[in-house]
Amino acid sequence: MLKKIEILADAAKYDVSCSSSGSSRSNQKGGLGNAASCGICHSFTEDGRCISLLKILFSNICIYDCAYCVNRKTNDIPRAAFKVEELVDLTVSFYRRNYIEGLFLSSGVMVSPDFTMERLIAVARSLRQEHQFNGYIHMKAIPGASQDLIEEAGLYADRLSVNIEIPSEGNLKLLAPEKDFPSVLNPMSQIANRIISNKEERKKYRKAPRFVPAGQSTQLIVGASPERDFDILKLASELYNGKNLKRVYYSGYVPVNTSDSRLPVLQRPPLVRENRLYQADWLMRFYQFGYDEILDDRHDTLDMNMDPKLAWALRNPHFFPVDLNYAPYEMILRIPGIGVRSARLIVANRKWGKISFLHLRRMGVALNRAKYFILCRELPEKGYKLQPEQVKRKLVKSNENIGVQLSLFE
Amino acid sequence: MFEIRLQYDGTFDGFLSLVFYAFENKTEPKEIAKPANVSQDLFSEVIEVETHTAKAERVWKGLVNKSSLKNARLISVAFMSELPGIEVLLWRYLKKVFTFPQKDFYQNMLDEDVYQVVQTARKVKKEVHRFHGFVRFQQTADNIWFAPIEPDHDIIPLLVPHFKNRYSGQPWVIYDTRRKYGIYYDTESVSEVFIEYPALDLNTGRLSEKAKGSHEDDYLHLWQQYYNSINIQLRENKKQMTRLMPRRYWKYLPERNR
Ligand code: SF4
Numbered sequence: 001m002l003k004k005i006e007i008l009a010d011a012a013k014y015d016v017s018c019s020s021s022g023s024s025r026s027n028q029k030g031g032l033g034n035a036a037s038c039g040i041c042h043s044f045t046e047d048g049r050c051i052s053l054l055k056i057l058f059s060n061i062c063i064y065d066c067a068y069c070v071n072r073k074t075n076d077i078p079r080a081a082f083k084v085e086e087l088v089d090l091t092v093s094f095y096r097r098n099y100i101e102g103l104f105l106s107s108g109v110m111v112s113p114d115f116t117m118e119r120l121i122a123v124a125r126s127l128r129q130e131h132q133f134n135g136y137i138h139m140k141a142i143p144g145a146s147q148d149l150i151e152e153a154g155l156y157a158d159r160l161s162v163n164i165e166i167p168s169e170g171n172l173k174l175l176a177p178e179k180d181f182p183s184v185l186n187p188m189s190q191i192a193n194r195i196i197s198n199k200e201e202r203k204k205y206r207k208a209p210r211f212v213p214a215g216q217s218t219q220l221i222v223g224a225s226p227e228r229d230f231d232i233l234k235l236a237s238e239l240y241n242g243k244n245l246k247r248v249y250y251s252g253y254v255p256v257n258t259s260d261s262r263l264p265v266l267q268r269p270p271l272v273r274e275n276r277l278y279q280a281d282w283l284m285r286f287y288q289f290g291y292d293e294i295l296d297d298r299h300d301t302l303d304m305n306m307d308p309k310l311a312w313a314l315r316n317p318h319f320f321p322v323d324l325n326y327a328p329y330e331m332i333l334r335i336p337g338i339g340v341r342s343a344r345l346i347v348a349n350r351k352w353g354k355i356s357f358l359h360l361r362r363m364g365v366a367l368n369r370a371k372y373f374i375l376c377r378e379l380p381e382k383g384y385k386l387q388p389e390q391v392k393r394k395l396v397k398s399n400e401n402i403g404v405q406l407s408l409f410e
Numbered sequence: 411m412f413e414i415r416l417q418y419d420g421t422f423d424g425f426l427s428l429v430f431y432a433f434e435n436k437t438e439p440k441e442i443a444k445p446a447n448v449s450q451d452l453f454s455e456v457i458e459v460e461t462h463t464a465k466a467e468r469v470w471k472g473l474v475n476k477s478s479l480k481n482a483r484l485i486s487v488a489f490m491s492e493l494p495g496i497e498v499l500l501w502r503y504l505k506k507v508f509t510f511p512q513k514d515f516y517q518n519m520l521d522e523d524v525y526q527v528v529q530t531a532r533k534v535k536k537e538v539h540r541f542h543g544f545v546r547f548q549q550t551a552d553n554i555w556f557a558p559i560e561p562d563h564d565i566i567p568l569l570v571p572h573f574k575n576r577y578s579g580q581p582w583v584i585y586d587t588r589r590k591y592g593i594y595y596d597t598e599s600v601s602e603v604f605i606e607y608p609a610l611d612l613n614t615g616r617l618s619e620k621a622k623g624s625h626e627d628d629y630l631h632l633w634q635q636y637y638n639s640i641n642i643q644l645r646e647n648k649k650q651m652t653r654l655m656p657r658r659y660w661k662y663l664p665e666r667n668r
Contacts, residue, residue, distance in 0.1 A: 002635050009639035034576050041654070042543040043665055045641040048650025052543075055640060093629045094636075096555065096580060097547045254644055269644055345519055352520045359520050362529075 001090075007080040011060040011071050012106060014254055031132035033095055033102075035158055035214075040101050053104035053138060054094055058082055058119050062108030066176040067263055068165065068224045070256045071108045081110065084122045091127060095135050102136030102158070103127070113144035121149060124156035136214075141191065143183040150187055154194060159214040159246070162187050167232050171225035175262055184218075191216050192243045215246035222277060223270040224253035224263055230291075230300035233280055237291035240284065250277040276302040283309055286340055287333050305396050310336040313373060317386040323375040324355050337370030369395060413440040413454040418497075419461050420444040422489050425497060426466035428459040429504055442497035469504075476507055477516040488531040490564045496530065503527045537561055538568045544659055545569070545584060547577075548616070548630075549623035555582040558608070558615040558662050566593055570600055587612060615662035630664050637665035 041050035059081035060071045070077065082090075091103045105123060110116050120139055127133040139157040141150050154160055162184050166172035169181040191212060198211035218239065220232060236248040252274035255266045280302060283289035287309070294308050295301070303311045313320065313336050322331050324346055332343045345363040346355060356377040361367055371379065372391045416432065416439040418424040425442075432439060440454065450456065473482045489500060503523045507516050518524050547555040555577065559566075566586050570593055573582065577595075583603060585592030594603040609621035617626070660666040 001632060005632055005635045006639050009636050013640045013642055032577070032579060040539070040543045043637060043663065044651045044655040045637065046648050046651055047642045047645040048647035048654065049642075049645075050654070051637070051640065054636070056636075090632065093625075094633060096549075096577070097629065097633070098543075098545050098557070098576075099633050101543075254642065271645065348517065349519045352518045355520075362525055363519065 001086065004080045004082060004086070005056070005090075007078055008057045008060060008082065009055070011108075012055050012057045012104075014070070014251065014256070031134050032092065033133060033135035035102065035134065035136045042098065042100055052101045053136060054091055054100045054102070055104040056087070056106075058087065058105060058107035058116070058123065059110050060108050061110050063111070064109050064176070064178045066165070066179070067257060067260050068175055068221055068253060072257070075257070084119065084126060087123050088126045088131065091123075091135075092131055092133060095133070100135075102138070104138040106140035107142065109142060109144075113142045114146055114149060117142045117145035117149040117153065121153050121156070124153065128156045138214075141187045143179055143187065145187065147187075147190055150190055151194065154191065154211045155209050157212055159217060160191050160212050161217045161219070162191075163219040164235075165219065165221050166225050167220045167222075167227045167235050168225065171227065175225060188216065188218070188243055188245075192245075195244065215244070217245060217247040217249060219249040219251055221253050222250050222274055223266065228300045229273075229277065229280070229302045230295040230297065232277060233284070233291040233295060236281060237284060248281060250274050250281070272304050273302065276304065276308060280308045283312075288330060289334075306392075307336075309334070310369065310395065314388040314392055317388050320373045320386045321375045321379070321384050322373060324360075325350050325376070335370055335373045337366035337368070337373075339364060415439060415441040415443070415449070415454050415456045417443060417445055417456055417458045421461065422486055423463055423466040424459070424461040425489060425500070426469040427462045428497075429469050429501060430462070430465040431459045432501065433505075433508075439498065439501065442501060472508065473504065476513065481516050484531045485527070487534050487568065488527050490568065491530045491534045492564050493530060499523060499526055499530075534563045534565060534568070537563055538565050540659070541565060541569055542572050544655075544663060545573070546615070546662060546664060547582060548626050550617060550621050551623055553581070553623070555580050556610075556617060557582065557584045558587050558610060559584060560586065560588045560658075560661065562658075564589060566591070569593075570595075574600065587615075613661070614664070614667055616664070634665055634668065 039050075039052055041052050043051040045051060057071075059079070060077070061079045061081060062069075062071045062073055065072045065074055087105075091100075094100045095102070103123075105120050107116050107120060110119070120142070124137050124139060127137065136159075137157045138159040138161065139153050141153060141160050141162045143162060150160070164172075164181075164184050166175055172179055172181065194211050195215065198208070201208040202210070220235070222232065232250070239245045239248055252269035252271050253264075253266065254269045255263070257263065258265070280291075280294050283294055284291060289312070294312060299315070302308055306314075313334070319331075319334065322335055324332065329343055329347050332338060332346055333340065338346070342360075342363045342365045346360075349355070349359070349363075354377040357367060360370065360376065372386060372395075375381070375384070414437055416428055416437070418428045428442060431437070437457075441449065443449075445458075470482060473485065485500060485504075489496060503526075506521070506523060512518075515521075516524060519528065541559060541561060545557045545559060547557045550556050564586075566584055566589075569584060573584065574595055579597060581594075581596050583592050583594045585603070585605065585608065587608070590604065592603045592605065593600050609618040610616060611618070616622070655663075655666075
């Protein structure tokens with residue numbers, strides 16, 4: 001069992017989606033567990049990532065040969081597979097000890113997509129039906145699995161995900177010859193439509209079983225293929241709007257197969273780029289930015305020296321300064337150095353008096369950045385014009401955060 | 411001038427009784443503390459205020475009326491911080507909330523005291539959230555799930571709802587080894603427990619050989635193995651790890667303290 005965990009956790013670790021949020025499943029009398037609606041981290045690994053779910057592969061045996069993947073069939077590595085009961089027992093035992101929030105189950109493709117999907121479903125079914133397990137279950141929908149199986153998986157899982165991995169169809173075909181966009185996008189659409197129809201059903205019959213209450217997510221590998229940041233954000237935005245995805249994860253390519261000539265040679269995974277993409281993603285999800293505001297065809301690459309919000313502000317000096325005493329929430333949200341919580345606090349508290357530096361600092365505003373973009377008690381000057389070049393020199397020089405992964409993981 | 415120091419039994423009810431007393435007698439306490447902590451000097455008088463549940467109840471109701479239930483709860487959370495000076499801060503805060511005409515004054519973050527109280531409560535809530543994850547249960551030989559903790563703030567009461575809900579079918583104890591008390595949940599209701607000599611190693615939190623269930627070590631090793639295997643060495647970022655999971659919590663986390 002130790003050996004299996006070593007192999008199958010190791011093989012699962014490059015999948016970055018670890019969040020367990022977005023679902024609330026209450027416990028029933030005599031049942032085990034519940035799903036909390038805000039993600040709980042049970043531990044943190046030495047790479048600084050949160051352990052929330054038991055993230056593991058059912059098996060790392062795979063009949064496919066994706067270039068970017070450790071588990072591809074042409075790699076000579078130790079292989080293992082769980083028995084359904086073993087994995088169920090492991091999940092329940094870890095959960096009872098409060099090591100984990102639930103299970104994140106994926107797998108290499110054994111025999112066929114359907115064969116694999118059936119094994120994953122057997123684990124989830126046993127957890128839910130035999131063990132009354134109400135913890136969080138995130139399951140991978142194996143590309144190519146039949147619609148019926150995906151439907152059944154959705155009845156047990158809180159979240160389903162189909163990973164796109166390579167952000168454009170051409171490169172996906174090049175790197176993963178057995179896969180194509182339809183094999184990923186079709187199950188994604190099926191899940192998206194089912195989530196909508198399930199909501200309707202539940203309006204009519206409150207007892208109708210829930211279908212993936214925490215929605216679906218996907219992962220894009222960054223840096224294994226030459227797509228531009230602009231293409232990646234555009235794709236993400238289409239997934240959020242068109243397919244109603246809850247999360248898109250970005251995973252800086254970890255060079256696991258160094259000898260493959262289709263892949264770039266990297267010393268370290270592109271962590272800064274990955275982080276900038278997460279920041280841009282946050283701007284789209286929480287700061288009301290469109291992907292085409294963050295980048296466009298002329299500026300198609302995220303600046304590695306500053307976060308995308310600052311970059312946007314410096315490209316749009318006419319927007320500033322913003323008067324904190326009067327400006328609407330949406331405008332305050334666009335100021336570099338001001339987050340969602342700070343913006344809310346500013347709007348809620350300005351009726352009590354003029355907002356000062358001290359107040360701003362206490363509300364969590366990063367004044368060293370924000371001060372160039374705002375009017376407040378200490379900065380009443382109406383004639384102020386933002387000088388992007390000057391500000392850039394000041395802010396980018398003092399930015400020592402490069403290379404450090406910022407804390408944008410939920 | 412003569413200064414007044416007020417002394418109470420350390421409970422939240424005791425503190426609310428004290429607030430009642432201070433209002434009634436128009437006292438302006440220089441210090442509010444538990445008997446063990448109160449300072450004595452020639453220029454001050456120490457008054458011991460008794461705990462009256464009925465008076466505490468009146469202050470609580472008044473607070474709910476003057477602000478909101480949510481806010482009243484926030485005050486009790488800030489109280490659990492046990493930070494030095496928290497009682498005097500809360501006293502100043504309550505005086506403002508009760509005397510200012512605006513009903514939403516308690517939301518005025520531009521006010522120094524409101525800010526400090528909200529900030530303190532946030533600290534405590536943050537620790538509660540962390541411990542929803544960092545609590546580690548071990549199965550005992552008599553089938554109770556036992557978890558030792560040593561949080562900065564007195565958060566055990568705030569942990570109960572979450573764990574009662576999550577592990578409704580398994581009897582558990584969460585035990586604060588520094589404050590030396592715990593909560594026992596017997597699958598029906600919860601009660602406070604005091605354990606004279608808990609059967610555990612206080613450096614690791616592990617149950618003694620005699621006390622622990624027969625599979626405990628197996629699952630512990632599987633967990634440690636999992637913890638190691640899921641790490642990506644190429645992405646090493648220990649600073650980030652310790653920021654999110656500070657060293658002072660490692661003692662009872664078997665994946666860090668081996
Ligand atoms: S199908 Fe999945 S497990 Fe198999 S090689 Fe491709 S990415 Fe790896």
